[in-house]
Amino acid sequence: MIARQWRQGLVWGAVGLVVAVAGSAWIARAELAAQRDSFDTAARIAHRLLSQRAVEHEAILGTLALLQPAGDDGGAAVQRLIALYPQLLRVERRARGGHWPQAAWNDAEARSSASSPPRAVLASADPAQGRFVILRAGEPASFAMEIDLARMVPWADWPIAAEPRERTVRATLQLGTQAWPLHGASAPTEGPWPLAASKALAADSQAFELRIESALGLAALPWGRMAAWIAFVAALTALALAVQRQREARRRAEQLRRLDQVARLGTLGEIGAGLAHELNQPLAALMASTQAAKRLLDDEPPDLATVRDAVAHATAQARRAADVVQRLRRSIEPGADNAVASLQPVRLDLALRNALELMEPELRRLGVVLEPNPAALPALEVRADPVGLDQVLHNLLANALQALERSSGERMLTLALARDGTRARLDLRDNGPGIAPEALPHLFEPFYTTREGGLGLGLSLSLSLAERFGGTLSAKPVAPRGAEFSLALPLATAA
DSSP states (O other): OHHHHHHHHHHHHHHHHHHHHHHHHHHHHHHHHHHHHHHHHHHHHHHHHHHHHHHHHHHHHHHHHHHOOOHHHHHHHHHHHHHHOTTEEEEEEEETTOOOSSHHHHHHHHHHHHSSSOOOEEEEEETTTTEEEEEEOOSSEEEEEEEEHHHHSOTTTOSGGGSOTTOOOEEEEEETTEEEEEEEOSSOOOOSEEEEEEEEOSOGGGOOEEEEEEEEOGGGSOHHHHHHHHHHHHHHHHHHHHHHHHHHHHHHHHHHHHHHHHHHHHHHHHHHHHHHHHHHHHHHHHHHHHHHHHHHHHSSSOOHHHHHHHHHHHHHHHHHHHHHHHHOOOOOOOOHHHHHHHOEEEEHHHHHHHHHHHTHHHHHHHTEEEESOGGGSOOOEEEEOHHHHHHHHHHHHHHHHHHHHTOOSOEEEEEEEEEETTEEEEEEEEOSSOOOTTTGGGTTSTTOOSSTTOOSOHHHHHHHHHHHTTOEEEEEEOSSSOEEEEEEEEBTTTO
């Protein structure tokens, strides 16, 4: 039914939504993880490049302290060194007995001399100018180099410049509380997924800490792939729902076909049982009368008066048999033992809902409104044969839909199920054309029908089945128009 289809749609929609959200979350998480890995890789490359430069600076100072260039040739060598390394702003040399231009450099030289062998140390740093000086003690002269931080960065190989546009990266060199911005924004970026990496350069004389900060925003998410995944899940969900409904439609059609076959076999059984029962006695009497007449005619002299009586009796029995064939007032004579043995507790409300589900396409085609919702009917358990009960309900619903098809305007089928003493009473009321007064007495007679092309066996079969279950089936017209069929069956608890 429509309510069932709505429930199926909601269930499949919920499942599809969960799968779509979970898949999108996985795609987004994988993309964010990939971008984090890219950020970490870029940070490691940047740290390695700066560490190599710092180690180079120490190697240059070590070379100067070892070679001790002096005089004109020494000045030319220093100039060539500055030209080769553009980050070197100047190189200072202090010979034995000389003085450094800054007092702090004297302390730095003392610290450098304190190690064996002497090592390069940080002499001074100027955050405002973006410069720092490293110094190494030597004999007979010590050397100091002033380095430009901005030129220290190997921009040709710098990995951060290749980052995506939606990511704003800030790279700084930190020395205690002093910070030198190298790249990107002047302040740390903000976003729902912050990224950060920090590590000291691999040179004791330049113990700067490289800090790289960034943040991933919503623009970094793979919206295209997420939308494609959601569209794929939606299409897959719609296909699964369509396949399920198609399977249910095939199952419903198969059940209807089987129910129709059972009804046809039942009808043939009803007709055969009725014929066998009704014709047995008149045919037996007819045979007995004709045999008696034959014997009387063989007597000498024949008793013609008695022969006439026997022939008249045979004629009456033949007429009775003809009436049975023409009318078939009774469909079957219930066999008490078999009928009782096949009865079992059956939920009448569930059987009705199953029958309505089987006929849901026809209900939808005719636009029939069910009142109330079948799911709201009370749960009542009756004693009946499940297959026979399905036949009865199917016949009653089919009869109601045939009546509604001939009506115009709103088509309504009213359901009522309630306990009536020791019985469960089901009322089916339609607002179709109703029952003609002349048709009401013959409604449950076999082969009686007011519908063109009908066999007139459905209601007769339903009545005989209801009586086999120990129940009743009745019909009445409803004002201003329509008909109501009432099925009463014994409650299973009462039985």
